[in-house]
Amino acid sequence: MTQEIVFHGGAVFTGAGEPLHGHAVVVRGKRIVAVVPEEHAVEIAPDARRIDLAGALLSPGFQDAHIHPVGGGIELLQCNLTEAETAEETAALIRAYAESHPDEEWILGGGWGMDHFPGGNPPRGLLDEAAGGRPVLLQSRDHHSTWASTAAIERAGITAETPDPADGRIVREPDGYPAGTFHEGAGDLFEGVRPATTAELSYQGLLRAQEELIALGITGWQDAMVGAGVAGIADPLTAYERALSEDTLQVHVVGAQWWVRDGGLDQVETMVARRERIAAEHSDRRLDLATTKIMVDGVAENQTAAMLTPYRDGHGHDTDNSGLSFIDPEALRRYVTALDAAGQQVHMHALGDRAVREALDALQDARQANGDTDGRHHLAHLQIVARADVPRFADLDAVANIQALWATHEDQLDELTLPFLQDGQVDRQYPFGDFARAGARFAAGSDWPVSTADPVQAIHIAVNRAYPGSVQGPLGGPQQCLDLATAMAAYTSGSAFVNRREYDTGSIREGYLANLVVLDPDPFTLPASEIHTSRAVATWIEGRNVYSAVPAIATSDTRKELS
Structure with a gap:
């Protein structure tokens, strides 16, 4: 007999806009069958197990759009x-x-x-x-x-x-x-002496990461480095395929195939063949390889992020270093155009303002050559973006893949980055508000293990532009803050769009998979400065409770009947 569950007693964030109040969510088997006023839920599912959220928020499961779980x-x-x-x-x-x-x-x-x-x-x-x-x-x-x-x-x-x-x-x-x-x-x-990571260690690493991420309410992700061994870590694809064969992969995964910088255009054919093989073997799209990851530049802390202006030295003088473009801009345009034509989404690490411009120029060339392919290409990190390039995101349908946890004054930024940048560039750090006003589409990720994978902590900073307890004002000014609904949408429906899973995940609506997270306290009821105190207390994937910190939410023994 198919299990029926009714969630009630709390607000429902559907994946966009303000939460619904006084509504219940009815789940039958793996899918949501109704989102209705609470008084109608009994009519739809009179014998269902009823879960009282007790004021907590029910949200679509989070999806991390840029992460390295293995x-x-x-x-x-x-x-x-x-x-x-x-x-x-x-x-x-x-x-x-x-x-x-x-x-x-x-x-x-x-x-x-x-x-x-x-x-x-x-x-x-x-x-x-x-x-x-x-x-x-x-x-x-x-x-x-x-x-x-x-x-x-x-x-x-x-x-x-x-x-x-x-x-x-x-x-x-x-x-x-x-x-x-x-x-x-x-x-x-x-590379010639570093011990290789064994296949067994990679697999155990995947399982350990999955456990960690599910406990944070994450039900899907885009792995930003699949298809090649990098930094001594074996290709994660082997671990994912083993997890699929042993039925231990609980989440859905998009693997961004790693673009080798000097590998040339022949990589496109290889990536498409790998994508098609995985699609044929896993029609449920538990694993999807229709994405390619390209590193355009480095990071600002070690002065390898590609900048339009030179870095300064410790005395405030211009140097001859403006960062590194890991791929020649002309070659990048050819690569992105070829990938777009082949149906591969392009996921680009672009952190400095020159890298962002080079990435957007490549997308513009692809658009001119191929027309609109619905590529859902996205640029990740976006630490510094020239004002003139902000509106190009909407114009080119490029998604801003934000790592919001970094958008705050903290030691690494204030001591290792800002003193070496040009005057005024503090105002260009992670310009989320500019993107929102320009109509850009958002996705969100953590880049874990670079920083915590907890979406709530990142959402707190997206809204406040300051870490909890910070005595400094919002980084870049209050105009760069996002409202809570926009930040939540980036981590749910926005990332689902990037992952091409917006048709059945990332939202709470009829027919969608019951991939859900319960957040307590409801962050929408908290002062902005207290959003970080909310946490995931239960996670559901395809109608199954896969994590619970609160027994009352996970078991039917303490359920309350709807009146």
Whole structure:
């Protein structure tokens, strides 16, 4: 007999606009069959299990439009530094891990914060002491920098004479020897010696990540790095396919196939073939590979984000560095046009204002060559965007894929970024309000494990432009704040649109999958400064309760009947 459930007693955010009040949501099996005034729910489902939300909010399940779950899960299983708040705490965690894992030849992991070290560059000596001289490679939280011990540097054969790669930079000591930090593509210098991630570890990392994310109300995501091994992490596709075969993948996943910077146009055919194979084998679209991820530039903290103006030095003088375009702009236009013509969505990391312009120029070329293909292409991160480029998002149907948690004054921005940018660029940081006024469509993601995957924490900052307890004003001014309904929509219906799943997920409406999250307290009832106190207390996927922090919401024993 098909299970029927009626959710009542709380507001319903349908995926857009203000929440409904006095309504019930009726679920039959995997799908929502009705959203009706509470008094009519008994007529539709007289024998249903009734769940009293007790004032909590029922929302579509969150969808993360830019995340690295397999890598994040693996880091939770390795030397995990995400909880450290100082250089001393970071060293203590490394020391504790080394002591508790004496048989590991290499220590791998990540999560260190650039703002914990002078100039954002942790030294090899600190790592040597903490790890007892073992080879160590640890990724920064933003995964744009690698921290290496002396033993790792020696095994890779890197010396003072080793040149910086075209897409990266080696931080050096006065004599030219590597100091321990390798930014962007310089981290690839360890590929020949870095231990490969085993297929088993990747699979366990996926399962660990899924558990973590479901508990935050996330029921689907776009993995921003599938189809290639990067930074020592094996191709996540193997882990996803195993999870499908063993029926352990509970969420729906769009995998953005990784574009190798020097791989050329032949990659398009390979990606389409991989997409079609997965589509034929998994017609339920639990896994979809119709997206390609392209890294256009780096990040501002290590001055590799591609900027229209030069970075400044510590004395406020212009340098000859304006960041890196990882792909020649002319080549980027050809690649994006070919991908668009082949039916591949393009997901571009574009953080600096020059990178954003180059990405938009590529989309414009694709539009002129191919017409409107409904590509749903999106640009992620968007830290600095020139005013002239903001309206181009709506004009080109480009989605602004925002990582809202970063849109606040905090140490990494205030100490490692803003002092090295041109005057006035603080006002161009993450211009969400400008996008909204220009009619741009939003999606939202976390970039986890770069930062927390908790959508509520990101939504809080999208609305406030300040972290909880901050004494500083909103980053970029109050005009860049989003209203709560817009921020919630970005994380639900907006990301569902990007994932091409808006026809059955991302909204609460008749016929849609019952992918739901219960948020308590209801964030719409809270002062803006208190939104962060709301949390996911129950998650449902296709009508099944897959997580609950509150037994009353998960079990029928404490249900209340509708009157």
